[in-house]
Amino acid sequence: MTSYQLSAKEDMVEKFLDAAARGDMSQVSILLSHVPSLINQTGYSGWTALMLAARNGHSHVVEKLLSHGCDKFIVNSSSQTAYDVAKFWGHKHIANLLCQTDDGCRRVLQGSDISPQENYFSRETLDRLSGKRTDKAWLEAKQREPDTVYLIFSNLSPMVSTSQEDDGAAVESKLCRFRYEAVKDLLQKPATVLIFLGVEKRKNPSPSSPEEGIREAPAWFAFSTDEDAADLVKRCREKNCSFPKMPNRDLLKLNEEEAGIVAQARSVLAWHGRYSFCPTCGSSTKLEDGGHKRSCLNSECRSLKGVHNTCYPRVDPVVIMLVIHPDGNQCLLGRKKVFPAGMFSCLAGFVEPGETIEDAVRREVEEESGVKVGPVQYVSCQPWPMPSNLMFGCLAVAISTDIKVDENEIEEAQWFTRQQVIDSLFRGASPAFNIPPRQTIAHQLIRHWIGINANL
Incomplete structure (x- = not known):
């Protein structure tokens, strides 16, 4: 009797998952009305009905499952959420549906209680x-x-x-x-x-x-x-x-x-x-707009004619990136000679004129470490007033793993396992390996990687 009941349940789950994969809204609705507990059941490799509907682009089924309160943060055996699946297969409309929460889209491995990231120097009071x-x-x-x-x-x-x-x-x-x-x-x-x-x-x-x-x-x-x-x-x-x-x-x-x-x-x-002197003609400048603008005192200066943004405070964009090993369980960190003993951090560099964030990430990683990077994902940014940088924090997936450091930029780079990073984060720094303090975006990027699905 117990064996028969188990088989009947398994058969019901299989029909439900198959209907979701085919986009059969009628069958999905009927099965849910009779057995609401099917909503988060998993099949082969931990796939849910939501993941299968997302994989095949059935947005109407996705909306139905979401309206019934399905758990969109469940991960399959490949550590993918339904959002990851939709994004990978190019179903942007479904990915957007799965991102519509109060806290935005959070891709998590264990649980859904990771709070939105706020970086030091970023709070607007x-x-x-x-x-x-x-x-x-x-x-x-x-x-x-x-x-x-x-x-x-x-x-x-x-x-x-x-x-x-x-x-x-x-x-x-x-x-x-x-x-x-x-x-x-x-x-x-x-x-x-x-x-x-x-x-x-x-x-x-x-x-x-x-x-x-x-x-x-x-x-x-x-x-x-x-x-x-x-x-x-x-x-x-x-x-x-x-x-x-x-x-x-x-x-x-x-x-x-x-x-x-x-x-x-x-x-x-x-x-x-x-900017005490005009960068256009070299004349003296005066303060305006509550200290948020400088104007040239030379009435003939070209900076007073047309649009010239050099008269406003400058922000220098910097990319800082945590490079993830193709296996998803290691990250690349480097150290400069000026770092305290044992400290390793994310690689970083300035964005050049005419360059995108993604291209800057790829160029800087290869220049500093010799590692080539494929997919790049923006995570968050941090003002860094040393003197006036805005740091764009990214995750990046490596497509090569051999390291050859540019000794002018960094003195050493290594792949560190997820467990090594976790030990440094939660068990205290060791003389051989520690990461930057929590106020740095490098620290927050590393924490972010530990808490989410790193397979971009």
Whole structure:
């Protein structure tokens, strides 16, 4: 009796999967109405009805299964979701259907609880209000308001206060915030460069305090000055104040909210430091638009005629990529001589003029490691204010595996197994192998690969 019941169940599953593969909507609907538990049943190699419908381009069946609440994050024996199957076979309309979730399309191996990736320096806690940058009267009024916040930069580093543990080790840095009365003398100096960052983003005001919703949110400004750094520190009431000496390391100690503000401020101030003179004719320039534009003072300059984007802050695009071995279970990481002992990271390089992100990934990987790359997939990006980069994070699948490093770029590159990477991530760094800190997009790309199906 038990054997007969098992055979009947297996036969029902086979009919259901076959109907989905053929696009027989009527049969799929009938079987689901009688046996709802068929929805996520698997057949050969772990394929579900959703995967089979996606494989054969039956969008109407896919919609039916989705409406019945099927699990679209189930993976087959090849670690593919229904989305992977649809994308591989070129059924873009079905892939789009499978991506329509609140959190976007998440391709996962185990479970569906991986949260969307947010990179350090990426959080926007200020409303930039770019439309207000040309309103000089509004900006001047904002500068004098008592709750306006000012950040002081010296040599492109913001003044911060650092909390410490009992043993003296630094724990976290916090931006030193100043009010207008404390810095107004610095703002009047000719060498000061002032930029408007935006106003604080406000949550919905409480009904019990309507006046809170009426008052405008505090504005934030940042400025750089050539005043002596030691004298500037004396202006702050906080303890342990300083200007970071090693931005690539010290700025990673800020919390995510303040790191995003620094990314904007530092990048724009760095641009001002490089564009004091017009790149077109060499004349002096003046600040405009709340510090987000420089205009040439030479009235005959070509930059004042037509469209010239050199008068706006620059962003330098960089590709950073985790290269995956054809077997899907190894990744390629390299190290530079300046890295701490044992640290390996993703390969990276600048995007050249007239080059796509994908082509830049392929070129840089081959130049640095000798490995050739096929498919490239964009994952996420990260502002990197060192001084003003935007890093495009990608996964890339290798089509060759022999390594021959360009010793001018990196000193070593290796294939690391998934288990080696997991051990480094979750069991702590070893003297022989460790990865960059969590604030870097390299770290997040590696984590992303561990958590998803790496077969692009």
